[in-house]
Amino acid sequence: MTGPGGVPSTRSGRPGRPADLDVSRAWIVDPESGREGPGELVVRGGILEALTWLDGRGAAGIDDRGVIATPGFVDLHAHLREPGNAAAETIASGLAAAAHGGFTTVCAMPNTTPPVDGPAAVQAFRARVAASGSPVRALPYGAATAGRAGEQLAALSGLAAAGVAGFTDDGSPIHAAPILASLLAYAGMLGLPVIDHPEDPSLTAGAEANEGVVATVLGLRGWPAAAEVGAVARDLAILADVVRDEPRARLHLTHLSVAGSFELVRAARAAGLPVTCDVTPHHLALTDEWIAGARRLAWQALGGAGSGDPSSTGDPWSSGAIVAEPYDTSLRVNPPLRTPADAEACAAALRDGIADAIATDHAPHSAVDKDVEFGLAANGISGIETALGLVLELVDAGRLSLATAIAALTTGPARVLGGEAGAPDGIGGAARPPLGRLVVGAPADLVVFDRSARWTVTRDALLSRGKHSPLLGRDLPGQVLLTLAGGHVGFEAPPT
Numbered sequence: 001m002t003g004p005g006g007v008p009s010t011r012s013g014r015p016g017r018p019a020d021l022d023v024s025r026a027w028i029v030d031p032e033s034g035r036e037g038p039g040e041l042v043v044r045g046g047i048l049e050a051l052t053w054l055d056g057r058g059a060a061g062i063d064d065r066g067v068i069a070t071p072g073f074v075d076l077h078a079h080l081r082e083p084g085n086a087a088a089e090t091i092a093s094g095l096a097a098a099a100h101g102g103f104t105t106v107c108a109m110p111n112t113t114p115p116v117d118g119p120a121a122v123q124a125f126r127a128r129v130a131a132s133g134s135p136v137r138a139l140p141y142g143a144a145t146a147g148r149a150g151e152q153l154a155a156l157s158g159l160a161a162a163g164v165a166g167f168t169d170d171g172s173p174i175h176a177a178p179i180l181a182s183l184l185a186y187a188g189m190l191g192l193p194v195i196d197h198p199e200d201p202s203l204t205a206g207a208e209a210n211e212g213v214v215a216t217v218l219g220l221r222g223w224p225a226a227a228e229v230g231a232v233a234r235d236l237a238i239l240a241d242v243v244r245d246e247p248r249a250r251l252h253l254t255h256l257s258v259a260g261s262f263e264l265v266r267a268a269r270a271a272g273l274p275v276t277c278d279v280t281p282h283h284l285a286l287t288d289e290w291i292a293g294a295r296r297l298a299w300q301a302l303g304g305a306g307s308g309d310p311s312s313t314g315d316p317w318s319s320g321a322i323v324a325e326p327y328d329t330s331l332r333v334n335p336p337l338r339t340p341a342d343a344e345a346c347a348a349a350l351r352d353g354i355a356d357a358i359a360t361d362h363a364p365h366s367a368v369d370k371d372v373e374f375g376l377a378a379n380g381i382s383g384i385e386t387a388l389g390l391v392l393e394l395v396d397a398g399r400l401s402l403a404t405a406i407a408a409l410t411t412g413p414a415r416v417l418g419g420e421a422g423a424p425d426g427i428g429g430a431a432r433p434p435l436g437r438l439v440v441g442a443p444a445d446l447v448v449f450d451r452s453a454r455w456t457v458t459r460d461a462l463l464s465r466g467k468h469s470p471l472l473g474r475d476l477p478g479q480v481l482l483t484l485a486g487g488h489v490g491f492e493a494p495p496t
Helices: 093-102 120-132 158-162 177-190 213-216 224-245 259-270 281-285 340-352 387-396 404-408 412-419
Strands: 009-011 018-031 035-044 045-052 065-071 072-076 102-107 136-138 194-196 251-253 275-279 445-456 474-486 486-492
Touching: 009 102, 018 045, 018 120, 018 259, 018 404, 035 340, 065 093, 072 093, 072 224, 093 102, 093 486, 102 177, 102 224, 102 275, 102 445, 120 136, 120 158, 158 404, 177 194, 177 224, 213 281, 224 251, 259 275, 259 340, 275 412, 281 340, 340 404, 387 404, 387 474, 404 412
Parallel strands: 018 065, 072 102, 102 136, 194 251, 251 275
Antiparallel strands: 009 018, 018 035, 035 045, 065 445, 445 474, 474 486
């Protein structure tokens, strides 16, 4: 059944049982078909039984400002911390947070303790996922190198056979060019992507914030854009060499953050190289001036037409943008928050199709690692629950279309993974649904949210164990009402 205004209701929606669901008079966004508009959804026994598009009188009064239904979101980049750091996050808490954010598929980085660098670690990860009881699909990445030490390749064929979604040493770049070349070739033969964290550590040792005016005024050591751009250039040059012998090689560059990186990816794609990339919600919406205490969003700091603030200048001090205390350690991330122009470059890359996906880089930490001096704080934002809200802020500001934003959260990341990559079947051995798509006759993977409803980010509202977010106390658009993963309820908002 369905409540007023298209708000969904479920029956038999308890964990472990398939859901029944009716959503009427909602705005449906289906990136796979390229269609959006008024429609209805029916789920029976966890299967998407019907998707009906409405027109004429049946569509009257329905628009994209109210209840919206889309495929479940796919996150290419999240840190679930277990094993080794359960104080920051467990797989159970991380998947609960993912469902709260509308995500039905989460790719887990292997930088745990010990790292996921062999089949036994993949099996242990899967056991923890099963024990969590969450229907959210958790796809493990395998470490690229043994122990993530960067010295020799991990057991790639064993990891592939165990079902990893790709290979990465994220948290660390792959330093040695010969290692990266061998990795790309071997992963290509296995049909899996390599995900690299592009950073030249010789330029970032001791760095604390983006190199520029804000870091200088605050006395923080600068992190140059060249550290990312140079690493991207190197990775692309190595990829170009590898594909001559192994055309199946695929490179994915994660959390790109500066304009120069996208220009390199654009040129590489024009040359036919198999490279993809993603951007994070915080690099789209926040800038380095937040470290100084500003709280305006990136486009508001650009100045000029469309900024939303005709008095804005680019200088948070002279424009009166400082409203909070400086040095909030929740803003220490890798790569660092950049300039408003770089944030706009991230959005432009999505609009132009150069960036394939929005990935959260959800990186929860405990108080021990965050409640310290800014330069000593661990890098990372707990961002999987606030991703939709920040992305909708861009849509509301005219920086992205709703269709582009939803595609970057669904079909874009699914294509990077190569479709239904690397995951066991869902609860009870149920068939796995196609990622990022609404497929009639398949297990329902979808999220329903109310774009008009705003929610306040508080420590209690966040289901993640990682409570360090620069958005605490802020109202965000897009309250998630229901998340179905594989036909099962992952999250349902309490009735109001």
